[in-house]
Amino acid sequence: MSKPLHDPLIEVKDLRVEFDVRAGIVKAVDGLTLTIHRGKTLGVIGESGCGKSMTARAILNMIPKPGKITNGEIIYHRRMKNSLESQVDDIIDLTKVDPDGKVIRQIRGGEIGMIFQEPMSSLTPVYTAGVHINEAVSLHHLVPLQKVGDQIGEQVQAHRKVTKEESRVIAIDMLRRVGIPKPEERVDNYPHQLSGGQRQRVMIAVALSCEPAMLIADEPTTALDVSIEAQILDIMRDLQQSANMAIMFITHNLGVIASMAEEIVVMYMGKAVEQGKVLEIFQNPKHPYTQALLRSIPKLGKKKTGERLASITGMVPDPFNLPTGCVFHPRCPMFMAGKCDKIAPQWKKVGEDHSVSCLLYE
Amino acid sequence: MTVVEQTTPAAPAKQKQVSQSYWALVWWKFKRNRIAVLGGILLLSFYFGFVFIPEFLSPYELNHTSDFVEAPPTKLHFIDTEGKFHLQPFVYGMERKLDFKTRARTYVEDTTRMYPISLFIHGDEYKLLGFIPSDLHLYGVDQKANPEAIVLIMGADALGRDWFTRILYGGRLSLMIGLIGQVMTIIFGMTLGVMSGYYGGMIDQVIQRTTEFLNAFPDIPLFMALAAAIPTFWSPIAVYFMLTIILSFVRWGGLARQVRGLILSLREREYVLAAKSAGASDARIMFRHLLPGTMSHVIVIATLAIPGMILSETALSWLGLGLRAPLTSWGVLLQDAATVRAIHTTPWELWTVPFILVTILAYNMLGDGLRDALDPYGTR
Numbered sequence: 001m002s003k004p005l006h007d008p009l010i011e012v013k014d015l016r017v018e019f020d021v022r023a024g025i026v027k028a029v030d031g032l033t034l035t036i037h038r039g040k041t042l043g044v045i046g047e048s049g050c051g052k053s054m055t056a057r058a059i060l061n062m063i064p065k066p067g068k069i070t071n072g073e074i075i076y077h078r079r080m081k082n083s084l085e086s087q088v089d090d091i092i093d094l095t096k097v098d099p100d101g102k103v104i105r106q107i108r109g110g111e112i113g114m115i116f117q118e119p120m121s122s123l124t125p126v127y128t129a130g131v132h133i134n135e136a137v138s139l140h141h142l143v144p145l146q147k148v149g150d151q152i153g154e155q156v157q158a159h160r161k162v163t164k165e166e167s168r169v170i171a172i173d174m175l176r177r178v179g180i181p182k183p184e185e186r187v188d189n190y191p192h193q194l195s196g197g198q199r200q201r202v203m204i205a206v207a208l209s210c211e212p213a214m215l216i217a218d219e220p221t222t223a224l225d226v227s228i229e230a231q232i233l234d235i236m237r238d239l240q241q242s243a244n245m246a247i248m249f250i251t252h253n254l255g256v257i258a259s260m261a262e263e264i265v266v267m268y269m270g271k272a273v274e275q276g277k278v279l280e281i282f283q284n285p286k287h288p289y290t291q292a293l294l295r296s297i298p299k300l301g302k303k304k305t306g307e308r309l310a311s312i313t314g315m316v317p318d319p320f321n322l323p324t325g326c327v328f329h330p331r332c333p334m335f336m337a338g339k340c341d342k343i344a345p346q347w348k349k350v351g352e353d354h355s356v357s358c359l360l361y362e
Numbered sequence: 363m364t365v366v367e368q369t370t371p372a373a374p375a376k377q378k379q380v381s382q383s384y385w386a387l388v389w390w391k392f393k394r395n396r397i398a399v400l401g402g403i404l405l406l407s408f409y410f411g412f413v414f415i416p417e418f419l420s421p422y423e424l425n426h427t428s429d430f431v432e433a434p435p436t437k438l439h440f441i442d443t444e445g446k447f448h449l450q451p452f453v454y455g456m457e458r459k460l461d462f463k464t465r466a467r468t469y470v471e472d473t474t475r476m477y478p479i480s481l482f483i484h485g486d487e488y489k490l491l492g493f494i495p496s497d498l499h500l501y502g503v504d505q506k507a508n509p510e511a512i513v514l515i516m517g518a519d520a521l522g523r524d525w526f527t528r529i530l531y532g533g534r535l536s537l538m539i540g541l542i543g544q545v546m547t548i549i550f551g552m553t554l555g556v557m558s559g560y561y562g563g564m565i566d567q568v569i570q571r572t573t574e575f576l577n578a579f580p581d582i583p584l585f586m587a588l589a590a591a592i593p594t595f596w597s598p599i600a601v602y603f604m605l606t607i608i609l610s611f612v613r614w615g616g617l618a619r620q621v622r623g624l625i626l627s628l629r630e631r632e633y634v635l636a637a638k639s640a641g642a643s644d645a646r647i648m649f650r651h652l653l654p655g656t657m658s659h660v661i662v663i664a665t666l667a668i669p670g671m672i673l674s675e676t677a678l679s680w681l682g683l684g685l686r687a688p689l690t691s692w693g694v695l696l697q698d699a700a701t702v703r704a705i706h707t708t709p710w711e712l713w714t715v716p717f718i719l720v721t722i723l724a725y726n727m728l729g730d731g732l733r734d735a736l737d738p739y740g741t742r
Binding site: 065109121 | 635
């Protein structure tokens with residue numbers, strides 16, 4: 001029973017996403033391979049601009065305009081909601097489906113939900129006559145209002161046939177599950193009537209209301225304060241267990257990822273540089289970039305006062321002129337001249353469920 | 363004690379309203395702008411009076427002709443020849459005189475005949491709103507008792523029809539053409555604008571170049587060309603609708619541009635991405651998630667553009683290219699009054715002008731007020 005419970009859901013194979021802009025071609029994702037299993041959490045970490053979010057958007061086939069998936073495939077093992085637990089009904093390459101077509105629209109939201117970084121603007125504060133929006137919202141974004149309840153209800157209706165009353169019941173129930181107090185009242189509130197944490201919870205409720213097989217959380221707690229962050233993470237973990245949902249958790253917060261994920265992929269400049277079980281990577285980081293990342297976390301009590309926090313030396317390279325060989329070599333403390341700047345590293349297994357892409361281990 | 367009783371029930375109601383809603387703020391700000399409120403009230407009463415109940419407000423039916431051809435406005439009197447004051451105003455009978463040398467008609471009051479003007483009097487029959495039969499008029503003289511009496515507060519036209527009645531009926535078409543035309547402009551402009559802004563690329567190019575093409579034409583010749591293309595054998599009502607379509611067809615471009623500009627910024631908002639990742643179709647994103655955000659802007663633009671519509675109708679009809687004689691609109695009425703002879707002999711036919719002016723001014727007052735009010739945090 002445990003095997004079909006955690007069989008692969010999404011397999012990303014040698015994915016390349018390129019942006020053809022005036023100054024040249026930017027490789028946002030460059031040959032990424034990873035697998036997401038049902039009911040498991042995969043953490044994706046890395047600096048800003050390393051291609052984490054683009055990977056997530058590639059899975060939903062939502063790469064913004066000048067960008068394109070130029071290589072690779074994203075295999076989605078589709079399992080219909082009403083079919084047997086262990087049965088995979090369909091295998092779809094998500095890079096091949098029409099990005100505006102019906103299939104991908106069913107998958108988006110219905111089977112793969114996504115939460116975004118900005119709880120303040122991710123809810124359509126949509127507005128129709130007679131309904132109101134928040135003071136700040138009305139000035140800065142001349143925008144829209146839609147009832148929070150409606151937003152959830154709308155999505156439910158898009159994916160299965162439920163009546164308005166039913167969908168309202170579901171909306172209230174979802175709000176209760178994500179821990180919003182007085183959901184019967186909150187369901188009629190507009191985004192501006194909610195706090196940031198509540199809005200993010202509503203976002204999560206929106207994403208989870210169709211019981212997706214996978215949730216992509218793109219820095220879901222970055223904009224929240226620490227206490228709310230902990231609540232949100234608890235909620236996500238509970239829901240994952242109850243619905244056997246896979247989570248792809250994108251963040252640059254190593255503390256959060258340590259508590260959430262079972263497996264980690266570390267990304268640098270569109271490439272995965274190290275992946276493995278979370279404990280392995282935290283206790284025994286192999287790649288110099290991972291080591292540097294972990295060193296740059298402030299630790300309480302361990303260090304002498306006055307000691308400076310470690311930082312990664314150098315700058316993120318120019319995306320139009322990526323370094324030859326290993327992309328990390330200009331910043332790498334273990335740089336081996338004549339090797340790292342010439343040879344592109346290959347994947348090397350350094351332990352059980354732990355591999356690294358670095359010439360040090362070859 | 364009474365004070366306590368009064369305040370306690372009010373308190374929970376206040377607590378329930380956690381924050382001021384956007385529209386409550388808009389309304390609060392709008393209310394403080396007296397000129398805008400005045401404009402709004404004027405327009406509401408104009409639309410109500412001219413569109414819904416002109417039959418009731420006018421003393422006669424539209425095509426009630428009389429012998430009093432081109433008669434000047436009848437004077438209302440309160441004091442009779444003997445110096446006696448009457449609380450109920452009255453008019454004297456009118457006698458027509460023809461100057462055989464100049465062939466000019468003159469009317470003199472016959473002070474021996476007095477006809478009191480009554481409110482809510484029974485007169486010509488009509489159907490209110492097209493289905494309620496009635497013969498009640500706001501004011502008038504008793505036609506059954508005194509068939510030769512007439513009250514013409516703004517004079518009469520060449521067929522002896524009451525000019526005030528014609529203004530009221532003409533207002534119906536002129537005001538409606540502005541409103542219907544603007545609604546159609548909004549539909550065209552918003553749909554094309556949102557598509558232009560959301561899709562970009564080729565669709566954007568085609569729509570934008572089309573609006574430029576339309577805008578590059580001088581207005582009046584384009585109107586004239588389009589209006590001249592309306593077949594002459596069409597019924598006046600068909601001409602009316604065709605004219606509405608022409609007016610909005612020429613004017614959607616500006617609105618489409620404004621909406622496009624707003625959409626260009628709105629589509630970058632995260633909620634659009636969120637909606638897309640939730641599986642929303644393009645149409646749903648455009649019309650459910652993006653368009654509502656442009657509404658407050660569109661309301662203002664539309665309000666300020668309606669006068670242009672009304673004036674275009676007036677101008678076209680005045681040129682003889684818009685509505686034609688059996689129909690009555692303000693433009694048609696102006697056409698009657700547009701000759702030098704008419705201005706010389708029947709200057710009261712210019713009474714149409716103040717009605718047009720007040721309508722246009724009221725729209726501008728309302729539009730300005732709305733513009734300020736829809737930005738409730740503005741400093742003005």
